[in-house]
Amino acid sequence: xxxxxxxxxxxxxxxxxxxxxxxxxxxxxxxMWRMGLSFGRVPxxxxxxxxxxxxxxxxxxxxRRFQSTVHGVALAVLGDAxxxxxxxxxTFERAWRHAQMFDSRRGSVRAWxxxxxxxxxxxxxxxxxxxxxxxxxxxxLLGSMTETPERRALADDNAERVRRAVAELPREQxxxxxxxxxxxxxxxxVAEAEHIPLGTAKTRIRTGTRKVRALLETEERx
Amino acid sequence: MECERLREQxxxxxxxxxxxxxxxxxxxHLDRCPDCREHVERLTAVGDGLLALLPDAEPxxxxxxRVVRALGAAPAAKPRRHRLRLAAAxxxxxxxxxxxxxAVGTVVEGAPSSVSRRTDGxxxxxxxxxxxxxxxxxxxxxxxxxxxxxSVELPGTxxxxxxxxxxxxDGSTVPMGSFPLKDGYGYWGAPAPVDPTTVTGARLVGPDxxxxxxxxxxxx
Numbered sequence: 001x002x003x004x005x006x007x008x009x010x011x012x013x014x015x016x017x018x019x020x021x022x023x024x025x026x027x028x029x030x031x032m033w034r035m036g037l038s039f040g041r042v043p044x045x046x047x048x049x050x051x052x053x054x055x056x057x058x059x060x061x062x063x064r065r066f067q068s069t070v071h072g073v074a075l076a077v078l079g080d081a082x083x084x085x086x087x088x089x090x091t092f093e094r095a096w097r098h099a100q101m102f103d104s105r106r107g108s109v110r111a112w113x114x115x116x117x118x119x120x121x122x123x124x125x126x127x128x129x130x131x132x133x134x135x136x137x138x139x140x141l142l143g144s145m146t147e148t149p150e151r152r153a154l155a156d157d158n159a160e161r162v163r164r165a166v167a168e169l170p171r172e173q174x175x176x177x178x179x180x181x182x183x184x185x186x187x188x189x190v191a192e193a194e195h196i197p198l199g200t201a202k203t204r205i206r207t208g209t210r211k212v213r214a215l216l217e218t219e220e221r222x
Numbered sequence: 223m224e225c226e227r228l229r230e231q232x233x234x235x236x237x238x239x240x241x242x243x244x245x246x247x248x249x250x251h252l253d254r255c256p257d258c259r260e261h262v263e264r265l266t267a268v269g270d271g272l273l274a275l276l277p278d279a280e281p282x283x284x285x286x287x288r289v290v291r292a293l294g295a296a297p298a299a300k301p302r303r304h305r306l307r308l309a310a311a312x313x314x315x316x317x318x319x320x321x322x323x324x325a326v327g328t329v330v331e332g333a334p335s336s337v338s339r340r341t342d343g344x345x346x347x348x349x350x351x352x353x354x355x356x357x358x359x360x361x362x363x364x365x366x367x368x369x370x371x372x373s374v375e376l377p378g379t380x381x382x383x384x385x386x387x388x389x390x391x392d393g394s395t396v397p398m399g400s401f402p403l404k405d406g407y408g409y410w411g412a413p414a415p416v417d418p419t420t421v422t423g424a425r426l427v428g429p430d431x432x433x434x435x436x437x438x439x440x441x442x
Binding site (some may be wrong): 009041042043045046048050051052053054055056057058059060063064067068069070072073075076082084085088089092093096104107111114115119120122141144145146158161162163166177178180181182184185186187202205206208209210212213216217 | 266270
């Protein structure tokens, strides 16, 4: 054991350890029911470290901590419960296989998982069919994303800044941004769905993105 | 491609919706234009931020068990062979990280308690102490699937890399790994066999060999 082991890590914070639903009854995996408590304080990166060792208790703790986030992303993009569950499972499998690739300098474990889930969900959408999102679905999602803090607690300050920025956008720009950024729709697909010229769709996506970025930078400087 | 055109397409590129051919041209431009690269990276944060706004949704009952089984981590009644699954990660050149990163702000958890404690199972936790003050935490998980994780904050210390050593009951030390501190903060973890019957503590050692912090695991 004289050699140093290859690990991972950097300057990251030990964060995001919330149990999103502590009252949810744990599933019956023998000997594990207490683990939600015992691992509750372990930082996300530590759980990811342990996940690679194949320890079932750590795997349960890891999945339990992030499953509602991962499943929420998949469900929002896909709108199909079965497909969303499949994508959520694939997300954990991919995270487990590629845990060594995690780099805290690029974001949190939760953000990493969210991106994996989103990419897989977009792939699933594109493989299935090109679908213009139903207007009522888009409005419902946009409403949920811009809910005020009193109605929904967000994971961190940055998310709250993004929420405020999106809420300030003109409706048509916010719609275009969500179509592109969440549903992965191209400018051409946005144009088709909104019955607008391609150039207008591109402008809305570009302007919406830049405005949110500008608002974020303004708040970051404060 | 000119910078002006890249700036027009930057949002679509950052959101991952630029068609393949245009995307290839844009990426080629970014390879040689740091200003445009920075511009797109800033825009990428918008797409990452949008994902953080999506509402959570509890998966169906049984999901947790199915995932754990799929990971091959189903509980077993007898000791299992050492089987670190690290090799697979080496081939992962393109993990599902979108272009430009997925940076989203992280959250600082409340400060942990300063009391070392023994937790359920083989998980052990102890405070890293320097000059009588807690400066971090170390976690170890025992057994042949063991691992070590530590996070440390030493304000004013930006010298690295620092090394983690486990201390055994006979006084011997075993180097586990090293990691950098940035603005005095860093963390590190790695799979490592940890025998809870012999490992009694840990040391964090600076590049010059000086002991920066120590930890002592509680005895059972």
